[in-house]
Amino acid sequence: MSAYKERSREELLALKSGLEAEYEEAKALGLKLDMSRGKPSAAQLDISMEMMDILNSTSNLKSEEGVDCRNYGILDGIREAKELLGAMIEVPAENIIIYGNSSLNVMYDTVSRSMTHGVMGSTPWCRLDKVKFLCPVPGYDRHFAITEYFGIEMINVPMTPEGPDMDMVEKLVSEDSAVKGIWCVPKYSNPQGITYSDECVRRFARLKPAAKDFRIYWDNAYGVHHLYEDDQDYLIEILAECEKAGNPDMVYKFCSTSKISFPGSGVAAIAASKANLDEIRKQLTIQTIGHDKVNQLRHVRFYKDMDGIVKHMKKHADILRPKFEAVLNTLERELGGLEIGSWIRPKGGYFISFDSMEGCASEIIAKCKEAGVIMTPAGSAYPYHKDPHDSNIRIAPSYPTPEELMQATRIFVLCVKLVSVNKLLENR
Amino acid sequence: MSAYKERSREELLALKSGLEAEYEEAKALGLKLDMSRGKPSAAQLDISMEMMDILNSTSNLKSEEGVDCRNYGILDGIREAKELLGAMIEVPAENIIIYGNSSLNVMYDTVSRSMTHGVMGSTPWCRLDKVKFLCPVPGYDRHFAITEYFGIEMINVPMTPEGPDMDMVEKLVSEDSAVKGIWCVPKYSNPQGITYSDECVRRFARLKPAAKDFRIYWDNAYGVHHLYEDDQDYLIEILAECEKAGNPDMVYKFCSTSKISFPGSGVAAIAASKANLDEIRKQLTIQTIGHDKVNQLRHVRFYKDMDGIVKHMKKHADILRPKFEAVLNTLERELGGLEIGSWIRPKGGYFISFDSMEGCASEIIAKCKEAGVIMTPAGSAYPYHKDPHDSNIRIAPSYPTPEELMQATRIFVLCVKLVSVNKLLENR
Numbered sequence: 001m002s003a004y005k006e007r008s009r010e011e012l013l014a015l016k017s018g019l020e021a022e023y024e025e026a027k028a029l030g031l032k033l034d035m036s037r038g039k040p041s042a043a044q045l046d047i048s049m050e051m052m053d054i055l056n057s058t059s060n061l062k063s064e065e066g067v068d069c070r071n072y073g074i075l076d077g078i079r080e081a082k083e084l085l086g087a088m089i090e091v092p093a094e095n096i097i098i099y100g101n102s103s104l105n106v107m108y109d110t111v112s113r114s115m116t117h118g119v120m121g122s123t124p125w126c127r128l129d130k131v132k133f134l135c136p137v138p139g140y141d142r143h144f145a146i147t148e149y150f151g152i153e154m155i156n157v158p159m160t161p162e163g164p165d166m167d168m169v170e171k172l173v174s175e176d177s178a179v180k181g182i183w184c185v186p187k188y189s190n191p192q193g194i195t196y197s198d199e200c201v202r203r204f205a206r207l208k209p210a211a212k213d214f215r216i217y218w219d220n221a222y223g224v225h226h227l228y229e230d231d232q233d234y235l236i237e238i239l240a241e242c243e244k245a246g247n248p249d250m251v252y253k254f255c256s257t258s259k260i261s262f263p264g265s266g267v268a269a270i271a272a273s274k275a276n277l278d279e280i281r282k283q284l285t286i287q288t289i290g291h292d293k294v295n296q297l298r299h300v301r302f303y304k305d306m307d308g309i310v311k312h313m314k315k316h317a318d319i320l321r322p323k324f325e326a327v328l329n330t331l332e333r334e335l336g337g338l339e340i341g342s343w344i345r346p347k348g349g350y351f352i353s354f355d356s357m358e359g360c361a362s363e364i365i366a367k368c369k370e371a372g373v374i375m376t377p378a379g380s381a382y383p384y385h386k387d388p389h390d391s392n393i394r395i396a397p398s399y400p401t402p403e404e405l406m407q408a409t410r411i412f413v414l415c416v417k418l419v420s421v422n423k424l425l426e427n428r
Numbered sequence: 429m430s431a432y433k434e435r436s437r438e439e440l441l442a443l444k445s446g447l448e449a450e451y452e453e454a455k456a457l458g459l460k461l462d463m464s465r466g467k468p469s470a471a472q473l474d475i476s477m478e479m480m481d482i483l484n485s486t487s488n489l490k491s492e493e494g495v496d497c498r499n500y501g502i503l504d505g506i507r508e509a510k511e512l513l514g515a516m517i518e519v520p521a522e523n524i525i526i527y528g529n530s531s532l533n534v535m536y537d538t539v540s541r542s543m544t545h546g547v548m549g550s551t552p553w554c555r556l557d558k559v560k561f562l563c564p565v566p567g568y569d570r571h572f573a574i575t576e577y578f579g580i581e582m583i584n585v586p587m588t589p590e591g592p593d594m595d596m597v598e599k600l601v602s603e604d605s606a607v608k609g610i611w612c613v614p615k616y617s618n619p620q621g622i623t624y625s626d627e628c629v630r631r632f633a634r635l636k637p638a639a640k641d642f643r644i645y646w647d648n649a650y651g652v653h654h655l656y657e658d659d660q661d662y663l664i665e666i667l668a669e670c671e672k673a674g675n676p677d678m679v680y681k682f683c684s685t686s687k688i689s690f691p692g693s694g695v696a697a698i699a700a701s702k703a704n705l706d707e708i709r710k711q712l713t714i715q716t717i718g719h720d721k722v723n724q725l726r727h728v729r730f731y732k733d734m735d736g737i738v739k740h741m742k743k744h745a746d747i748l749r750p751k752f753e754a755v756l757n758t759l760e761r762e763l764g765g766l767e768i769g770s771w772i773r774p775k776g777g778y779f780i781s782f783d784s785m786e787g788c789a790s791e792i793i794a795k796c797k798e799a800g801v802i803m804t805p806a807g808s809a810y811p812y813h814k815d816p817h818d819s820n821i822r823i824a825p826s827y828p829t830p831e832e833l834m835q836a837t838r839i840f841v842l843c844v845k846l847v848s849v850n851k852l853l854e855n856r
Binding site: 037039040042045048049050051052053055056057059061068069070071072073074100101102104105108112115116117124126127142145146149150258262263264265283285286287288289290291292293294295 | 465467468470473476477478479480481483484485486487489496497498499500501502528529530532533536540543544545552554555570573574577578686690691692693711713714715716717718719720721722723
């Protein structure tokens with residue numbers, strides 16, 4: 001198909017009238033579809049139901065080290081949970097602290113602690129005039145919401161197919177001591193599905209921050225969330241890399257089983273150097289009497305080991321893969337060659353990131369909504385919800401059923417075409 | 429028995445030599461006992477084991493309102509969990525937010541949020557020169573640890589048999605705008621087992637704080653933790669009382685099922701006015717995608733309603749009562765009339781508070797340790813671990829077996845006698 005921009009005004013007008021008719025028909029269907037939520041479908045949750053049988057009233061609820069998991073105690077997680085999550089994110093068990101059900105909460109706590117208590121002896125951030133975080137964009141809205149909530153100034157750093165623009169990261173981190181952190185989703189990034197290249201990770205590890213209390217917030221949310229068994233992205237392990245580079249304390253790594261077992265009832269963890277963990281443990285001693293060890297035990301006895309997790313993730317992939325492919329194939333078939341949008345075909349994660357022509361995203365999302373299809377709000381993947389080009393749209397294929405997804409994607413491409421044609425006609 | 433202080437130097441010396449011989453015999457036993465930990469015993473945990481059967485792989489994990497509890501969503505708790513915990517702490521479900529497994533964590537979060545974001549529009553506490561909390565003493569060490577961690581100045585307020593010294597509370601709260609909070613365990617207080625009188629609670633509700641952002645931190649940890657079915661303390665409900673007094677926003681009430689189901693795997697909650705909860709929800713939106721709803725469901729389906737909780741608590745009482753009575757009867761039998769110590773006979777909660785002669789507590793605890801009996805460290809029930817009279821000792825009878833408890837208590841009274849005799853001899 002020829003690019004829209006190559007077409008004449010008359011051709012575009014004819015196209016527009018056809019698309020408008022199609023759109024009115026679609027609206028008349030009164031659909032109620034949702035491609036906004038990066039959450040697992042009911043079918044995915046069903047594959048973990050046997051976890052509910054793992055513990056019962058006759059179970060021995062003692063950990064391998066003899067801890068009664070029902071009672072108080074063990075602030076930083078039972079040994080076997082550290083080993084399981086350690087294997088999952090490729091760090092030794094001693095570099096792990098197990099938390100409650102939400103890695104987002106761990107990240108929030110980490111920023112909050114830095115605000116009130118600083119980082120390993122630094123001035124508490126709440127006493128500083130200015131604290132800044134670098135935000136690779138497009139990125140994860142909830143990361144940006146945390147830094148916004150704490151009044152931290154966010155600086156956009158463009159993503160490239162290899163990861164964040166490292167020239168810009170190196171410059172900002174080394175020159176500005178107000179820069180205290182950077183949000184990263186290094187594998188199958190939210191929303192683009194990009195995995196940081198080896199070179200990118202190595203440049204991260206070799207950063208020379210102006211601020212001693214600068215930390216990389218490495219949210220490895222999709223570390224084992226592959227779509228294909230035989231075509232997976234590989235990410236270098238950042239903790240080891242930072243240690244090699246003489247920066248052992250520069251990174252906090254976050255993970256959880258939220259999109260492995262049950263999103264609301266999983267187990268989250270932080271991995272970091274001993275010095276960082278020792279500081280975090282000081283806070284934990286004050287903050288809680290310990291997280292839910294019974295749930296830790298439930299996870300360990302269900303998955304057993306890394307092999308168990310890998311097998312489990314294949315079941316997720318079997319459900320997710322056709323959904324991703326359905327959306328991607330529709331985009332390719334309907335929009336390929338039209339030059340009114342671009343996207344990346346991810347090999348894992350939970351999202352497809354679509355970039356419309358400049359200035360069209362809000363309008364496309366509004367049109368979708370009018371036709372009963374909810375997309376993530378425009379600008380969501382940017383700090384302060386401001387997409388400078390108004391072009392990024394996050395597509396979340398996981399939650400709808402395959403039938404809903406097909407319908408929703410058809411409406412989506414229709415809206416992309418219609419809004420793009422209108423945009424092009426503005427200048428003719 | 430006659431009071432030690434009435435006895436002659438010779439009588440005391442004879443007593444001392446007998447006690448020392450007894451103490452050496454006790455030491456030779458090489459005991460390893462612990463009366464320091466306010467945690468349920470294995471027998472108490474066993475009565476909740478059937479909770480592990482409540483959910484299995486064939487269960488419908490939807491809430492009454494149709495929420496799939498396995499997935500993300502529902503920030504502030506499923507409806508039925510709010511109703512159950514609301515019934516438990518006598519507030520409407522709409523005044524409740526359900527959290528994760530630890531009410532201590534909720535309290536920590538509450539202070540931390542006030543530090544970084546203030547309270548309903550007030551200046552964040554981290555920007556103030558001075559923030560103070562009132563601390564009824566003796567009190568709960570972990571409360572004091574939170575305020576100490578955040579650099580909040582703590583002011584001791586003596587406890588009376590009716591609750592904190594309200595003359596002092598009223599004066600400090602109304603005169604000093606740096607006073608932002610007071611820690612309270614209003615029912616079966618930690619460690620004394622005192623329940624605040626009706627008049628005391630009403631005076632709390634009628635406080636006229638100098639600081640708009642003053643809040644009562646009402647930790648109702650032992651609200652249903654009675655020892656006797658027919659002899660229970662009654663506590664006026666503070667939220668309703670504050671509302672009646674025109675101070676609806678002045679209190680945060682905390683509770684959990686930690687000492688009802690499993691200490692590490694329970695459900696915690698905060699209760700407060702709508703205005704307070706609305707502010708907390710703003711934080712929650714940033715902090716987490718929601719707490720563990722499967723565990724909420726597990727609790728609701730196990731206890732069903734308040735009647736279920738009451739029946740369950742009777743089983744706990746049946747295990748705890750003989751332990752409390754064993755300790756109390758030994759104190760009475762061995763120390764009654766000697767005037768070397770005093771204690772209160774609690775009707776619920778987890779502790780017995782013992783007051784030795786002035787200046788003896790540290791030495792008694794050290795002597796106990798030497799004979800293999802671990803007591804809570806001296807000063808623990810006071811801010812900064814400083815007991816101004818060095819007299820308070822917290823006894824936790826719940827965790828040891830009855831046999832261990834009898835042995836430990838015998839060692840304890842022996843140490844009390846020995847240290848007291850030595851103290852009295854200093855001045856003869």
